[in-house]
Amino acid sequence: MLEEPEAKRARFITFEGGEGVGKSTQVKRLLQNLQNYSIEAVRTREPGGTAKAEAIRSFILQGRSESWGAGAEAVLFAAARLDHVTQLIAPNLRNGTWVISDRFHDSTRAYQGLTGGVDDKLIAGLEVLALDGNTPDLTIVLDMDPEIAFKRVAQRAIEDGLALTGDRFEKEEIEWHKRLREGFLQIARDNPERCVVISAEQAEDVLEATIWEAVSERFPELQGRADA
Numbered sequence: 675m676l677e678e679p680e681a682k683r684a685r686f687i688t689f690e691g692g693e694g695v696g697k698s699t700q701v702k703r704l705l706q707n708l709q710n711y712s713i714e715a716v717r718t719r720e721p722g723g724t725a726k727a728e729a730i731r732s733f734i735l736q737g738r739s740e741s742w743g744a745g746a747e748a749v750l751f752a753a754a755r756l757d758h759v760t761q762l763i764a765p766n767l768r769n770g771t772w773v774i775s776d777r778f779h780d781s782t783r784a785y786q787g788l789t790g791g792v793d794d795k796l797i798a799g800l801e802v803l804a805l806d807g808n809t810p811d812l813t814i815v816l817d818m819d820p821e822i823a824f825k826r827v828a829q830r831a832i833e834d835g836l837a838l839t840g841d842r843f844e845k846e847e848i849e850w851h852k853r854l855r856e857g858f859l860q861i862a863r864d865n866p867e868r869c870v871v872i873s874a875e876q877a878e879d880v881l882e883a884t885i886w887e888a889v890s891e892r893f894p895e896l897q898g899r900a901d902a
């Protein structure tokens with residue numbers, strides 16, 4: 675009998691945390707580090723990642739669904755995620771390409787669930803639909819005081835000569851952002867096998883090295899691989 679070829683084992687990594695903690699910066703750096711180790715990998719983001727999901731992203735972030743309430747928004751984020759998973763995430767993982775996503779289902783848990791008040795059972799049901807079994811192998815929760823994160827974002831806007839307008843979630847009060855931070859820490863405590871909390875109050879290079887250590891510790895296939 676012919677042996678089945680061993681399936682290529684691709685990993686799914688997500689980054690989570692509040693606004694301006696450095697997720698996009700570190701997603702790019704991790705992608706580069708994986709590629710330096712000859713790992714095929716792509717980066718993506720939520721909401722978004724596919725044309726349909728990006729359309730839903732614009733609709734929500736412009737504030738057009740705000741009056742619909744957190745429950746309806748949870749449904750919209752889930753609809754975007756379903757397309758993202760079926761069209762981009764799952765096919766890449768099946769082909770052996772690692773996927774790194776800037777936000778994923780924990781953002782719905784934290785924003786619409788823990789701070790938005792949407793019932794756990796609704797959130798859990800939407801996850802069954804949208805994830806279709808594609809739970810991340812590792813979630814890196816970048817944690818920091820939201821006041822410091824805001825200063826970073828404001829500083830960059832000044833340097834770029836831009837007005838600090840913000841999307842609709844960025845405009846929430848600081849107390850709300852503190853509750854959001856606690857929400858992500860709670861998710862990490864509830865899912866210790868999947869989540870690693872890393873302090874984001876470190877210089878970009880130092881944070882990059884801490885993340886690389888966490889990723890390479892988690893996945894044996896990265897150990898002993900030569901830096902290409």
Ligand SMILES: Nc1ncnc2c1ncn2[C@@H]1O[C@H](COP(=O)(O)OP(=O)(O)O)[C@@H](O)[C@H]1O
Nearest residue numbers: 693694695696697698699826827830876877878
């Ligand atoms: N470790 C860091 N230290 C200082 N500033 C940072 C760090 N990481 C990112 N930044 C800056 O902070 C701002 C937000 O970073 P970004 O990666 O866009 O965060 P997020 O994706 O979490 O919103 C950007 O201006 C970025 O250049």
Ligand SMILES: Cc1cn([C@H]2C[C@H](O)[C@@H](COP(=O)(O)OP(=O)(O)O)O2)c(=O)[nH]c1=O
Nearest residue numbers: 692693694720721751777778781782785843
């Ligand atoms: C994926 C997702 C994002 N969001 C929010 C979080 C952010 O405020 C916004 C995404 O905007 P984005 O500009 O990507 O935020 P950031 O740079 O901080 O990551 O959408 C939810 O409320 N629920 C979700 O499920």
